[in-house]
Amino acid sequence: MNVIRSEKLRVGMKLGENIYRDDQLVITSGVALTSRHIEMIKRLDIPEVKILEKKKLSFSNNIKYEEKYKEAVDSFKDICYGVTIGSLVLYDEVQECIEPLIQELEANPEMALRLWQMHTADFYTYEHSVKVSMLAVLLSKWLGKPKVYQEEIARVGLLHDIGKCNIPNDILNKPDVLTQEEFSVMKTHSTLGYVLLNSTKNLSKDVVKGVLHHHERYDGRGYPSKLSGENIPEYARIVSVVDIFDAMTSKRVYREKMNPFRVMEIMKNGSQGAIDPYIGTIFLDNLKSSYLGEKVLLSSGHIGTVHEIRTQMPERPVIRVEDNLIDLDKELHIEIKEMIL
Numbered sequence: 257m258n259v260i261r262s263e264k265l266r267v268g269m270k271l272g273e274n275i276y277r278d279d280q281l282v283i284t285s286g287v288a289l290t291s292r293h294i295e296m297i298k299r300l301d302i303p304e305v306k307i308l309e310k311k312k313l314s315f316s317n318n319i320k321y322e323e324k325y326k327e328a329v330d331s332f333k334d335i336c337y338g339v340t341i342g343s344l345v346l347y348d349e350v351q352e353c354i355e356p357l358i359q360e361l362e363a364n365p366e367m368a369l370r371l372w373q374m375h376t377a378d379f380y381t382y383e384h385s386v387k388v389s390m391l392a393v394l395l396s397k398w399l400g401k402p403k404v405y406q407e408e409i410a411r412v413g414l415l416h417d418i419g420k421c422n423i424p425n426d427i428l429n430k431p432d433v434l435t436q437e438e439f440s441v442m443k444t445h446s447t448l449g450y451v452l453l454n455s456t457k458n459l460s461k462d463v464v465k466g467v468l469h470h471h472e473r474y475d476g477r478g479y480p481s482k483l484s485g486e487n488i489p490e491y492a493r494i495v496s497v498v499d500i501f502d503a504m505t506s507k508r509v510y511r512e513k514m515n516p517f518r519v520m521e522i523m524k525n526g527s528q529g530a531i532d533p534y535i536g537t538i539f540l541d542n543l544k545s546s547y548l549g550e551k552v553l554l555s556s557g558h559i560g561t562v563h564e565i566r567t568q569m570p571e572r573p574v575i576r577v578e579d580n581l582i583d584l585d586k587e588l589h590i591e592i593k594e595m596i597l
């Protein structure tokens with residue numbers, strides 16, 4: 257815990273104490289400070305406040321997590337290989353895959369967000385499943401869901417695309433836009449997964465239904481059942497938000513990965529009716545707080561930290577480079593090239 261003078265406070269710093277005005281709690285300990293909070297602290301004439309030290313999360317100092325992630329991807333690859341030769345998915349195998357990562361997420365919840373930097377295009381489906389599983393756990397934490405719920409949704413996330421193990425490789429890995437017939441075959445993967453997982457002992461019906469409905473859209477234009485709004489099981493609505501986020505932030509054979517700020521921009525309007533607006537808003541709001549203070553490399557060659565992300569324009573945040581603020585919404589010729597972890 258650091259004590260920082262009020263004039264040195266910066267947006268994104270995490271408050272380490274409650275702030276009161278006339279005995280009324282006005283800012284809660286643990287929040288990431290906004291410019292409004294800082295203004296309030298100054299107006300209250302509070303000379304200094306306690307700030308939580310920022311844990312620097314990066315793969316270079318979290319080898320354990322990186323190894324667990326790779327092991328999970330390998331284990332999931334084995335499960336998928338089993339499916340292609342006609343084996344059933346065993347509950348214990350699923351647990352072995354996700355349990356170490358869930359434990360790790362307990363200590364470093366936002367580590368799930370750094371996974372977008374890790375990928376090998378060859379293993380997209382396996383890595384995507386592990387990432388979606390971890391992001392779904394993180395989002396359910398943000399939604400205030402209990403531990404049992406988080407464990408269930410980790411299973412939905414891991415298994416959501418298991419039906420793809422039975423989709424022909426030439427369709428699954430086609431580096432081009434699918435024809436209508438090919439897309440119809442691809443769309444069967446959620447039902448194939450449902451049928452397969454119905455035979456997995458100990459897997460709850462809610463998990464299996466979450467898998468079946470992960471491609472339903474909030475506006476009712478999804479598949480396989482064209483369910484809409486809250487008729488879509490909640491597990492499926494949560495997984496669908498992180499599924500879209502991870503798909504866009506991952507490199508694919510046919511396109512480069514997008515940086516998370518660009519993806520936030522695309523997702524901010526509910527991905528054109530695809531996702532539950534409440535769950536989408538909670539995801540994006542927390543995502544914004546998580547990226548405040550992160551290091552980025554700009555196309556100008558400068559390295560800076562994310563100072564402010566506006567709700568209306570998440571794609572073009574304000575970046576602090578030493579003592580200068582660069583507003584990317586005004587400096588349209590500058591882009592974020594990558595995040596530095």
Ligand SMILES: [Fe+2]
Pocket residue numbers: 416417445470471
């Ligand atoms: Fe899918």
